[in-house]
Amino acid sequence: MSKYWSDAIKDLTPYTPGEQPKVDNLIKLNTNENPYPPAPAAIEALNSFDKDRLRLYSDPDCSALKEGLAAYHGVERHSVFVGNGSDEVLALAFMAFFRQPQPLLLPETTYSFYDVYCHLYDIKYQQIPLTAEFGIDLADYDRPNGGIIFANPNAPTGRALPLSEIEALLQRNTESLVIVDEAYVDFGADSAIDLTHRYDNVLVIQTFSKSRSLAGLRVGYAIGHKDLIDGLERVKNSFNSYPLDMLAIAGATASLQDEDYFQQTNQKIIDSREWTAQQLVQLGFDSLPSCTNFLFTQHKFLEGAELMGYLRGNNILVRHFSKPGIDNYLRITIGTQQEMEALVETLRNHPDL
Amino acid sequence: MSKYWSDAIKDLTPYTPGEQPKVDNLIKLNTNENPYPPAPAAIEALNSFDKDRLRLYSDPDCSALKEGLAAYHGVERHSVFVGNGSDEVLALAFMAFFRQPQPLLLPETTYSFYDVYCHLYDIKYQQIPLTAEFGIDLADYDRPNGGIIFANPNAPTGRALPLSEIEALLQRNTESLVIVDEAYVDFGADSAIDLTHRYDNVLVIQTFSKSRSLAGLRVGYAIGHKDLIDGLERVKNSFNSYPLDMLAIAGATASLQDEDYFQQTNQKIIDSREWTAQQLVQLGFDSLPSCTNFLFTQHKFLEGAELMGYLRGNNILVRHFSKPGIDNYLRITIGTQQEMEALVETLRNHPDL
Numbered sequence: 188m189s190k191y192w193s194d195a196i197k198d199l200t201p202y203t204p205g206e207q208p209k210v211d212n213l214i215k216l217n218t219n220e221n222p223y224p225p226a227p228a229a230i231e232a233l234n235s236f237d238k239d240r241l242r243l244y245s246d247p248d249c250s251a252l253k254e255g256l257a258a259y260h261g262v263e264r265h266s267v268f269v270g271n272g273s274d275e276v277l278a279l280a281f282m283a284f285f286r287q288p289q290p291l292l293l294p295e296t297t298y299s300f301y302d303v304y305c306h307l308y309d310i311k312y313q314q315i316p317l318t319a320e321f322g323i324d325l326a327d328y329d330r331p332n333g334g335i336i337f338a339n340p341n342a343p344t345g346r347a348l349p350l351s352e353i354e355a356l357l358q359r360n361t362e363s364l365v366i367v368d369e370a371y372v373d374f375g376a377d378s379a380i381d382l383t384h385r386y387d388n389v390l391v392i393q394t395f396s397k398s399r400s401l402a403g404l405r406v407g408y409a410i411g412h413k414d415l416i417d418g419l420e421r422v423k424n425s426f427n428s429y430p431l432d433m434l435a436i437a438g439a440t441a442s443l444q445d446e447d448y449f450q451q452t453n454q455k456i457i458d459s460r461e462w463t464a465q466q467l468v469q470l471g472f473d474s475l476p477s478c479t480n481f482l483f484t485q486h487k488f489l490e491g492a493e494l495m496g497y498l499r500g501n502n503i504l505v506r507h508f509s510k511p512g513i514d515n516y517l518r519i520t521i522g523t524q525q526e527m528e529a530l531v532e533t534l535r536n537h538p539d540l
Numbered sequence: 541m542s543k544y545w546s547d548a549i550k551d552l553t554p555y556t557p558g559e560q561p562k563v564d565n566l567i568k569l570n571t572n573e574n575p576y577p578p579a580p581a582a583i584e585a586l587n588s589f590d591k592d593r594l595r596l597y598s599d600p601d602c603s604a605l606k607e608g609l610a611a612y613h614g615v616e617r618h619s620v621f622v623g624n625g626s627d628e629v630l631a632l633a634f635m636a637f638f639r640q641p642q643p644l645l646l647p648e649t650t651y652s653f654y655d656v657y658c659h660l661y662d663i664k665y666q667q668i669p670l671t672a673e674f675g676i677d678l679a680d681y682d683r684p685n686g687g688i689i690f691a692n693p694n695a696p697t698g699r700a701l702p703l704s705e706i707e708a709l710l711q712r713n714t715e716s717l718v719i720v721d722e723a724y725v726d727f728g729a730d731s732a733i734d735l736t737h738r739y740d741n742v743l744v745i746q747t748f749s750k751s752r753s754l755a756g757l758r759v760g761y762a763i764g765h766k767d768l769i770d771g772l773e774r775v776k777n778s779f780n781s782y783p784l785d786m787l788a789i790a791g792a793t794a795s796l797q798d799e800d801y802f803q804q805t806n807q808k809i810i811d812s813r814e815w816t817a818q819q820l821v822q823l824g825f826d827s828l829p830s831c832t833n834f835l836f837t838q839h840k841f842l843e844g845a846e847l848m849g850y851l852r853g854n855n856i857l858v859r860h861f862s863k864p865g866i867d868n869y870l871r872i873t874i875g876t877q878q879e880m881e882a883l884v885e886t887l888r889n890h891p892d893l
Contacts, residue, residue: 191637191717191740193636195639207599220595220597223595224594225595241757275779282546286546396597403593418545426660434787
């Protein structure tokens with residue numbers, strides 16, 4: 188603390204990202220990274236990029252990437268906003284849309300950056316409990332609000348909502364904006380991007396970090412009505428003109444061209460997830476149905492924190508949240524099939540199993 | 541405009557970056573980019589980087605880069621903050637330090653993002669006029685304030701303050717933070733980094749975009765007392781965990797190793813600047829003394845806007861600001877010697893010269 192700090196930052200409790208260990212030879216199933224490399228087209232674009240050009244500023248409008256995303260998702264270019272990872276897109280969206288007289292509504296258990304943004308921007312918010320089965324019931328969001336945000340599929344639960352329920356919410360909730368954070372959507376849920384053609388009160392946020400294996404390149408985006416995108420651009424251009432560097436733009440844009448690779452790696456992850464879920468049942472685990480690249484699971488009698496420690500002792504990292512209500516659960520990222528077999532084998536060797 | 545916008549963003553007037561033209565064969569002297577490629581060590585680091593690793597998140601703490609900068613500048617690692625270009629570092633610093641009851645003081649003519657940040661974060665500010673010679677007189681800043689920021693050398697004027705005057709300000713102004721934006725310092729001014737060892741009320745911000753030819757990689761940094769850096773980290777980690785991608789970290793870190801290249805390219809730019817300034821005198825221009833990679837200059841009888849248009853018609857881009865008081869000036873970035881010769885030749889061919 189310093190006397191030069193603004194008052195507003197003295198009470199901030201920053202988000203804690205998952206551990207990025209400096210040692211090798213760990214099986215890293217703790218931060219929902221993709222176990223497969225980025226698309227060959229992306230790697231080729233980065234390798235062949237003329238690095239001398241880095242002396243110039245990157246395109247502040249990221250035109251190539253916006254055009255690629257517009258074509259990929261079948262939307263207009265003016266419906267696309269891009270940012271430095273979906274975290275930056277989310278932060279700018281909170282500032283652009285959620286500083287309202289009424290409170291923002293968000294699930295009690297969800298991506299834990301959302302309430303950090305509320306503190307950063309002094310946004311009132313209400314956390315809506317999940318259902319007994321860790322689901323989101325959108326009927327619970329029918330109350331006065333200055334905005335609604337949820338992840339679909341939700342994290343760390345992995346459960347997804349059907350699009351029909353999201354559309355019904357958009358029809359009921361016309362006075363505030365609904366943001367659907369689809370970081371994990373490509374692993375088995377339906378995207379709300381199609382709804383952006385018909386509703387001006389929905390903004391969909393996606394990322395290149397998970398299904399496109401580009402977490403290390405920091406690219407996220409939002410799709411929605413032109414007026415929403417204009418609001419995001421206005422805030423972005425008052426904050427940082429060039430948040431995406433030339434290489435991030437080039438790599439992300441190229442990755443969109445490799446649809447076969449994209450589908451194949453996603454399917455491999457889905458297959459390994461389903462295999463792992465079945466194996467975990469046999470070991471006494473109870474997992475939520477997952478539409479993501481992770482499993483949210485608890486054991487019948489072994490405690491979550493103890494299991495995390497046991498796995499860590501065997502060079503396998505998984506994520507555990509000490510939050511009440513979910514503190515007996517582990518969030519296990521789906522790695523390669525070989526990594527998941529090692530996980531299952533390690534659990535099978537647990538002295539109490 | 542959309543009814544879903546937060547009130548605060550409706551009145552924002554975003555910063556306008558210099559034009560990034562899509563056509564080739566222009567001599568681009570409008571955005572203060574470095575005409576020489578990045579250091580060979582940086583290019584080699586980017587080319588040899590194992591792109592498969594991009595599937596993982598980048599180091600949220602950017603340890604390698606912070607350690608490189610600490611060693612380079614002879615400061616402690618905990619005195620270094622890094623961000624997505626110095627624009628992001630500045631924006632986070634405004635949020636961390638300048639939301640105060642008293643107004644922020646800044647020069648009336650300076651980097652035009654400063655007052656954009658004030659509007660974004662609802663920070664009161666007072667603009668202090670420059671002297672008649674377009675200089676900054678720090679005695680003018682001896683008034684109640686919630687912070688002081690200036691660029692040294694200043695932009696777009698190019699003039700620099702001696703370190704002794706900055707140190708005297710730090711001794712007088714102990715109740716608020718002073719930020720010195722040193723984007724251009726490597727082209728001929730003295731850095732205030734040494735003062736950070738002795739004063740806890742100064743934060744120095746630098747960038748890899750100008751003297752290190754890495755504008756396209758988006759890396760900036762701040763150096764100051766540990767408590768100031770802690771404040772920046774707290775805001776950063778409440779906004780975006782991973783603003784620097786793996787390639788930006790790798791390229792910027794490697795560029796620090798190539799000191800000879802760094803000194804040589806800076807000297808070439810300084811030499812071309814002095815040559816150009818002399819030529820411009822002969823053509824009837826009056827330029828301010830520059831410690832930067834640009835010249836701020838006006839002609840005896842030709843208007844700035846007209847000259848910008850004439851040069852544009854000859855495929856040379858320079859920057860013109862329509863702000864009263866400086867609207868007859870051009871800001872001309874120093875390119876290669878060959879580009880500056882082309883500029884001078886084109887001006888010499890002006891029908892009225």
